Amino acid sequence: MRTTGGNQAAETRRRLLDAAEHLFIDRGYEGLSMRQITAHAGTNLAAVNYHFGNKDTMLRELLSQRLDRLNEERLRLLDACEAAGQVPDCETILGVLFVPAMQLGRDPDAGPAFLRLLGRVYSDASPFIRDHLQQHYRPIFGRFFDAFARALPHVPRSELGLRLHFALKSLSGVLATDDMDELVAELSMGQPIPDTELLARLVALVSPALTAPLGTPAQVGKIHRLQQLSQARSIASDRKHTPPAAPAEV
């Protein structure tokens, strides 16, 4: 035990992780450089490689530290619901996904901006983040997929895949909104909304997309009419197009 020096080193580690988290939250994986991280942390450039080996390993540790508790809690909650006996309905399963996220969002131990971190992770396009997500979420995704399948027996499995993809994408899109707070302010129309009601509203938005019946004849009719209208227009006017539009020089 390097008694006093050891604390110093741990402090440096913490500062590196904090700086990396903060920068990742509002710049994403691309746009996150070791020079910026170490500058914000007030350490030398080499500190990351010394303490973590390389950049990606540090990010991986950061993400695990932040996100693992979320999925553990989601699984525990789902277990608790199913242990109660009856199969949970669609809205309950969505609640199981959302409630732990919101609770960790309120918990300072989970990070200063947990929900924004979550949004970044869900929507970041870099292969590194994608891989990490897929690796850590595959088992939990399977569990929830099965739960949804039981709750929605009338939806074919293939269609269910699309719908979940769809619903989760929309959710991550909302979470990744650049300033979440402004959005919540909009939602609450000025006055504070209890988390409970806010979550209920989110569930109310996502749930119909999962439970909705397939396209009805009335809907098909509307689309068909629009298609004809649009094709008619293209034939009528668009064929005077094809100017190659070679524009100005530099």
Added chain:
Amino acid sequence: MRTTGGNQAAETRRRLLDAAEHLFIDRGYEGLSMRQITAHAGTNLAAVNYHFGNKDTMLRELLSQRLDRLNEERLRLLDACEAAGQVPDCETILGVLFVPAMQLGRDPDAGPAFLRLLGRVYSDASPFIRDHLQQHYRPIFGRFFDAFARALPHVPRSELGLRLHFALKSLSGVLATDDMDELVAELSMGQPIPDTELLARLVALVSPALTAPLGTPAQVGKIHRLQQLSQARSIASDRKHTPPAAPAEV
């Protein structure tokens, strides 16, 4: 008119744009380098700067060439619907957004993979793409926002903003799926689906999220129960946490 040489130059421009489009579609803005573009186009590295000034200008021209027709057609179609007299309902407006996209997706003139391009553009996180989108879409977004507001008088404007954000994010998430074709195959469960019905299904997914009532007491109750369940678990078991998990060296 540099008669013969002029055609050569135009050909080079076209090859650059084609290569850039192809690379952008499956790599996004980051991960798109001039060296790759010019290599695929079979031209010299300096060609882009000669013909377009710089990389961003070329991308801008590419995006305008591909996307402007889409929004023009959407506006024309919306006009046509509203000129008919009655206010279009929510599903019709969604159709107005989707139908032209699907038609251009089938039109070889609009690019070899128009829908995938669209998905990339909607979901790419780089500031350049974001700015271009915002600049080109702001007017059309306003028009459609008003149309939705008229079609959904019971939804407060503030809530409507969230819901549209939500719905469009989900749609772009679906479009940006890495291979759209596989997804369509899933949706069609093996046999080909007419575009009309495919679009009707998409509308059926998105529409409920826009028209849904706010959270009902029943939904609030479910969430509340989950919150208590989750909190109970944290108090009971999570307080034996806080092992700092300092891991291995390098």
Added chain:
DNA sequence: GCGTGCGTCAAACGCGCGTATGACGCTAGT
């Protein structure tokens, strides 16, 4: 037939990136 200028080319510049290296204190075990 000659110079003008367009389109192409190889080569280089400066920058920021992730990573590697070796020296320097300082603490702690012997």
Added chain:
DNA sequence: ACTAGCGTCATACGCGCGTTTGACGCACGC
């Protein structure tokens, strides 16, 4: 007292990026 080794540091390496430069060929207008 000495030395082993941990944590930090300045510095450098190699790479890929967007952009710039100047030379070369060649078709054209005079």
